[in-house]
Amino acid sequence: MPRSLRQAPEINAGSMADIAFLLLIFFLVTTTISEDKGVLVKLPPWSNEPPPELRLNERNVYSVLVNAQNQLLVRKTPMDISRLRDDAKDFIMNPTGRPDMAENPKKAIISLKNDRGTEYKTYIEVYNELKAAYNELREEEARKRHNKSFEFLTKDQQRAIRSSIPLVISEAEPTDLANE
Amino acid sequence: MSMFAKKRGKAKPEVSTASLPDIIFMLLFFFMVVTKLRDSELKVNVNTPSASELTKLEKKSLVNYIFIGTPTKKYQAIYGTSPRIQLGDKFAEAEEIPKFVEEHRLTVSEKERPAVISSLKVDGKTTMGIITDVKTQLRKANQLKVNYSTKPSVMK
Numbered sequence: 001m002p003r004s005l006r007q008a009p010e011i012n013a014g015s016m017a018d019i020a021f022l023l024l025i026f027f028l029v030t031t032t033i034s035e036d037k038g039v040l041v042k043l044p045p046w047s048n049e050p051p052p053e054l055r056l057n058e059r060n061v062y063s064v065l066v067n068a069q070n071q072l073l074v075r076k077t078p079m080d081i082s083r084l085r086d087d088a089k090d091f092i093m094n095p096t097g098r099p100d101m102a103e104n105p106k107k108a109i110i111s112l113k114n115d116r117g118t119e120y121k122t123y124i125e126v127y128n129e130l131k132a133a134y135n136e137l138r139e140e141e142a143r144k145r146h147n148k149s150f151e152f153l154t155k156d157q158q159r160a161i162r163s164s165i166p167l168v169i170s171e172a173e174p175t176d177l178a179n180e
Numbered sequence: 181m182s183m184f185a186k187k188r189g190k191a192k193p194e195v196s197t198a199s200l201p202d203i204i205f206m207l208l209f210f211f212m213v214v215t216k217l218r219d220s221e222l223k224v225n226v227n228t229p230s231a232s233e234l235t236k237l238e239k240k241s242l243v244n245y246i247f248i249g250t251p252t253k254k255y256q257a258i259y260g261t262s263p264r265i266q267l268g269d270k271f272a273e274a275e276e277i278p279k280f281v282e283e284h285r286l287t288v289s290e291k292e293r294p295a296v297i298s299s300l301k302v303d304g305k306t307t308m309g310i311i312t313d314v315k316t317q318l319r320k321a322n323q324l325k326v327n328y329s330t331k332p333s334v335m336k
Contacts, residue, residue, distance in 0.1 A: 038328045039234065125229065
């Protein structure tokens with residue numbers, strides 16, 4: 001046969017690209033690049049001794065209590081979570097110089113206490129609102145000082161603002177009043 | 181010389197597509213390496229709440245994951261329906277967390293150990309009791325950097 005005398009037929013490599021494309025698209029679709037994001041917190045180190053009693057001026061403490069029904073008690077008054085951010089901002093900066101609010105942002109402390117029956121979702125929401133309040137204040141401060149957004153400042157400038165408005169959230173041991 | 185003469189005699193040269201598969205394969209391998217498949221099967225239902233003030237977890241190798249939620253249907257017969265902790269690919273008690281964290285730390289080079297973060301993937305409906313226990317154990321294990329894993333929420 002004259003055909004077999006010719007050189008062996010080559011496999012067409014052109015379709016190889018299509019196969020590889022198919023695989024590529026399969027991987028692109030199936031694997032979700034898991035966006036791992038979350039609220040970063042730093043826990044206090046563990047010690048067996050009870051924490052020392054700190055006498056804090058009551059005006060500097062912004063106490064937030066969350067009960068097992070996911071209701072908020074902020075500075076002894078019930079509050080809706082939607083108002084928490086603005087109220088916290090007001091408290092920290094104290095623009096009107098009220099005697100029952102923080103002396104200055106450096107002295108402000110947020111005390112967060114929840115119940116063992118509080119829902120995690122509420123806890124995160126509260127934590128998020130408080131963190132957002134601080135982030136917004138820092139952003140405002142950055143605009144005022146440097147006329148730039150906080151994220152575009154240099155490391156030193158960020159540090160300066162961060163230390164002038166430090167985020168202090170103290171978490172107390174939760175109460176155990178309700179069934180989990 | 182006859183070799184060149186032969187070539188010139190053919191039709192105009194085409195661009196070779198033979199290397200195209202190699203290029204595509206390279207892309208394919210890139211994606212296969214970069215995207216990490218979930219290595220542990222989720223045995224608990226985790227529907228994380230959403231938040232806006234987020235920090236991104238940079239290095240995956242420096243993160244250990246703790247899942248908390250109600251067991252999935254398959255495991256409810258054995259483990260019940262109350263929230264449970266999952267470490268790695270098995271159910272665990274809060275007391276096992278220090279060991280788990282320590283084991284993960286050993287896989288990280290000494291220089292990077294202070295940067296190890298625990299990522300808590302917790303279902304939104306879980307109550308704080310079990311989370312407080314976990315936090316206490318993390319503090320005992322001196323694992324103080326914690327990331328509450330959340331979904332991004334739409335800015336208000």
